Amino acid sequence: MPDNLPTTLLAELTHRCPLHCPYCSNPLELIRGNAELATEDWKRVFSEARALGVLQLGLSGGEPLLRKDLEDLADHARSVGLYSTLVTSGLGLTRPRAERLKEAGLEHIQISIQDSDAEVAERIAGVRSVKHKQAAAALVRELGFAFTVNVVLHRANLDRVGEIIDMAADLGADRIELANTQYYGWGLKNRAALQPTREQVERSREIAEQAIQRYRGRMQILYVLPDYYEPFPKACYGGWGKLYLVIAPNGSVLPCHGATQITSLSFDNVREHSLEWIWRESDAFQAFRGDGWMKEPCRSCPRKAVDFGGCRCQAFALTGDAANTDPVCTLTPLRRIIDQAVLESAEPETEYEYRYVGGEPARV
Amino acid sequence: MPAGIPVLTPDSVPRLWHVARLDFDPVRQRHVLLYPEGAVLLNDTGAAILALCDGNRTVKEIASILGERYQADVSTDVSDYLAQMADRELVRAG
Numbered sequence: 001m002p003d004n005l006p007t008t009l010l011a012e013l014t015h016r017c018p019l020h021c022p023y024c025s026n027p028l029e030l031i032r033g034n035a036e037l038a039t040e041d042w043k044r045v046f047s048e049a050r051a052l053g054v055l056q057l058g059l060s061g062g063e064p065l066l067r068k069d070l071e072d073l074a075d076h077a078r079s080v081g082l083y084s085t086l087v088t089s090g091l092g093l094t095r096p097r098a099e100r101l102k103e104a105g106l107e108h109i110q111i112s113i114q115d116s117d118a119e120v121a122e123r124i125a126g127v128r129s130v131k132h133k134q135a136a137a138a139l140v141r142e143l144g145f146a147f148t149v150n151v152v153l154h155r156a157n158l159d160r161v162g163e164i165i166d167m168a169a170d171l172g173a174d175r176i177e178l179a180n181t182q183y184y185g186w187g188l189k190n191r192a193a194l195q196p197t198r199e200q201v202e203r204s205r206e207i208a209e210q211a212i213q214r215y216r217g218r219m220q221i222l223y224v225l226p227d228y229y230e231p232f233p234k235a236c237y238g239g240w241g242k243l244y245l246v247i248a249p250n251g252s253v254l255p256c257h258g259a260t261q262i263t264s265l266s267f268d269n270v271r272e273h274s275l276e277w278i279w280r281e282s283d284a285f286q287a288f289r290g291d292g293w294m295k296e297p298c299r300s301c302p303r304k305a306v307d308f309g310g311c312r313c314q315a316f317a318l319t320g321d322a323a324n325t326d327p328v329c330t331l332t333p334l335r336r337i338i339d340q341a342v343l344e345s346a347e348p349e350t351e352y353e354y355r356y357v358g359g360e361p362a363r364v
Numbered sequence: 365m366p367a368g369i370p371v372l373t374p375d376s377v378p379r380l381w382h383v384a385r386l387d388f389d390p391v392r393q394r395h396v397l398l399y400p401e402g403a404v405l406l407n408d409t410g411a412a413i414l415a416l417c418d419g420n421r422t423v424k425e426i427a428s429i430l431g432e433r434y435q436a437d438v439s440t441d442v443s444d445y446l447a448q449m450a451d452r453e454l455v456r457a458g
Contacts, residue, residue: 005392007403051391053389053391053392055398056398056401081387081390083385083399085401107385107400108383108400110400146399146400174382174383174400175400175401216453217453
């Protein structure tokens with residue numbers, strides 16, 4: 001049996017999205033609709049992914065419901081044996097589409113919620129969306145999908161984490177993912193406006209920990225720590241090119257959804273190569289596999305088996321060299337970059353730059 | 365043990381988390397338990413135990429079926445395994 005089989009594929013079917021969230025992890029240069037892979041390309045890729053060992057498929061975006069062929073893709077994914085999750089804003093999840101997706105064999109739907117406070121939620125999303133999301137959540141429940149609520153946490157909603165958890169339970173969620181903002185793409189651009197204070201982070205962590213116990217057996221709560229406030233970096237998906245791959249809307253295959261910002265790498269495309277070749281042989285996937293690429297302090301550090309030097313995308317975005325230790329790590333002098341950013345979080349509110357496909361990002 | 369999770373006893377009726385399902389992965393030649401954002405690769409014994417968690421059989425009955433199949437007393441193995449899976453919330457006590 002070949003080793004190093006991927007388990008999870010995130011298929012970013014489109015970058016188009018009705019929401020404009022300033023924390024979006026999509027790249028600043030969004031891919032336009034006319035450059036997206038065709039239905040038959042995606043189907044072939046899903047078959048190849050399953051043959052390569054992938055078990056879990058995320059049908060993501062942008063907003064995947066903007067693809068008219070979503071039902072067809074979900075049907076194909078199920079037919080080749082993948083467990084599929086639709087990662088959606090909920091906008092566009094009408095009853096006919098939800099019923100067709102159920103029939104196609106889609107198993108799990110994740111709906112993003114911006115806040116328990118409707119006004120703030122719509123200010124974050126940059127669009128009227130709360131009622132649509134509530135209706136979508138009710139449909140997901142009624143049709144019997146597995147149901148996750150996903151909430152990105154940041155300065156403007158972190159104080160309501162308790163209310164947000166209770167709201168997800170009221171919506172009937174099986175799971176809630178509380179993900180503190182990670183600063184990639186639009187999120188990095190908006191970091192000064194998004195970053196919470198240390199006090200906010202500590203209070204919310206306590207509230208989340210109590211809720212995890214209180215809701216145990218009823219609703220699973222996954223709390224993703226804000227890495228800027230941790231002493232060691234996150235272990236991204238078990239290390240580079242280990243378990244996880246992402247396909248961008250145009251067919252580029254990435255080891256991580258933030259990887260396009262590493263401009264020193266080029267990414268091969270499923271239009272030109274098999275997924276297996278890209279996974280096993282391509283330069284981008286080989287670049288940071290294992291630990292041969294590591295510099296000090298990672299190279300001689302016992303933690304390299306725990307966190308794999310942290311996030312390559314974050315190392316590149318903040319230090320200019322993707323082979324550096326993730327600057328979150330307190331064992332590297334690069335940590336001063338994070339400490340400086342944390343200090344800046346004490347500064348007053350900054351405006352958001354909202355995410356748009358094409359054209360200049362508008363200030364709202 | 366926190367509130368909300370009943371402890372598994374020999375008379376409990378375990379069932380899989382309602383959003384999880386068993387499958388066989390032809391690539392790895394292994395049984396797998398699939399659920400939202402996760403997968404557990406199972407060994408044959410684990411898969412045999414979970415396949416019997418149908419919401420009707422008690423832990424005791426599952427152990428007795430497998431005991432007969434393997435011609436051995438597997439009651440401790442079965443209850444330990446199910447306790448582990450219950451701790452991960454992948455198996456619920458009925």
